[in-house]
Amino acid sequence: SLPKYIDDKVIESVLHSPQIAPKVRLMVMLMYRAGLRISEMTNVKTSDIDGDMLHVIGKGNIERVVYLPKSLKTYIDMYAELYLVGEDEYLITSRDGKMVSSTAWKNIKDAFTLVAQYKMNPHQLRHSYAMYLLLNGCDIVTIQHSLGHTDLKTTQVYLNISDDLMRSQIQKVLG
Numbered sequence: 390s391l392p393k394y395i396d397d398k399v400i401e402s403v404l405h406s407p408q409i410a411p412k413v414r415l416m417v418m419l420m421y422r423a424g425l426r427i428s429e430m431t432n433v434k435t436s437d438i439d440g441d442m443l444h445v446i447g448k449g450n451i452e453r454v455v456y457l458p459k460s461l462k463t464y465i466d467m468y469a470e471l472y473l474v475g476e477d478e479y480l481i482t483s484r485d486g487k488m489v490s491s492t493a494w495k496n497i498k499d500a501f502t503l504v505a506q507y508k509m510n511p512h513q514l515r516h517s518y519a520m521y522l523l524l525n526g527c528d529i530v531t532i533q534h535s536l537g538h539t540d541l542k543t544t545q546v547y548l549n550i551s552d553d554l555m556r557s558q559i560q561k562v563l564g
Contacts, residue, residue, distance in 0.1 A: 394520040395513050399505045406504040413496045415468050416481060420497070420514035421521075422461045424535050427511050431488045435469060436477040438462075447537040455535060519547055524558065 400421055404414055419430045429445050437444045441462055443455045457465070465480065474480055481488045494511050501507045515536070522532050533544040 393513065394517040395507070395509060397517070397521060399501075399507055400514070400517060403500050403504045406500075408503055409500050410496075411468055411471070412481060413500050415464060416493055416497055417500065417514065418461050418464060419481075421518050422458055423455045424515055424518040425455070426515060427490045427494055431479075431481055431490050431493050433480045434477055435474055435480060438465065445537070451537065451539075453534070453537040516547060519544070523548055 400417070403409060404417060404421075409417075416430060419425050419433065420427065423443060425433070425445065426447065429447055432446065433443065438457070441457045441459070443457055444452060445455055446452050468474070469480065479487050481493065483489070483492055497511075497514070498509060501509050519532050519536060522535070523529070529541065529544055529548070532548070533541050536544060536547065538544045538547070
C-alpha cells in the first residue's frame with residue numbers, strides 16, 4: 390500500500406522550527422516543495438539549477454525539469470551562499486562529501502519525530518507534494534510530469550485519496 394500524505398500543517402511546523410538545521414530544512418523543502426525522490430535530492434548539484442528550473446535525473450536515468458517555487462529558490466540561493474556551495478558541487482553534503490540517501494532520510498525522520506512527534510517513511514513527502522498540488526487546483530497531468538511519471542495511471546494510484554477527502558473536495562467546489 391502507498392504511504393499516506395502528511396498534512397501540510399505538520400510539514401510547515403517542521404520547516405519553521407528553530408530546532409531544525411538549515412541542511413535538513415533544505416532537504417525537506419526539496420522533497421516537499423519540488424517533489425523529489427530522496428535519491429534525486431541527494432544528487433542535486435548547483436549546476437542543475439537554471440533560474441527557477443531544476444534539471445533532475447530520475448528513475449530509469451530519465452531527465453525531467455522541476456520548477457522551483459520562489460520560496461525554495463530563495464532558500465537554495467541563501468543556503469548556497471551561506472555554506473559556500475560552489476558551482477557544480479552537490480547542494481547537500483555530509484562531512485565525508487556527497488550525502489547518502491540513508492543518512493539524509495535519518496535526518497529528515499529525526500526532524501519530524503523531534504518537532505511533530507510524527508513517524509513517517511521516506512516517500513511520504515513526495516506523496517504530500519502531489520496531494521498539495523492536487524488539493525490546491527493543479528491538474529493531474531501537470532502533477533504527472535512534475536513527478537516524472539511516464540504513465541498517468543501511476544500518478545492516479547499515487548493520489549489515491551479517501552472517500553472523506555474526495556467528498557470534502559467535491560463539496561468545496563460544488564457546494
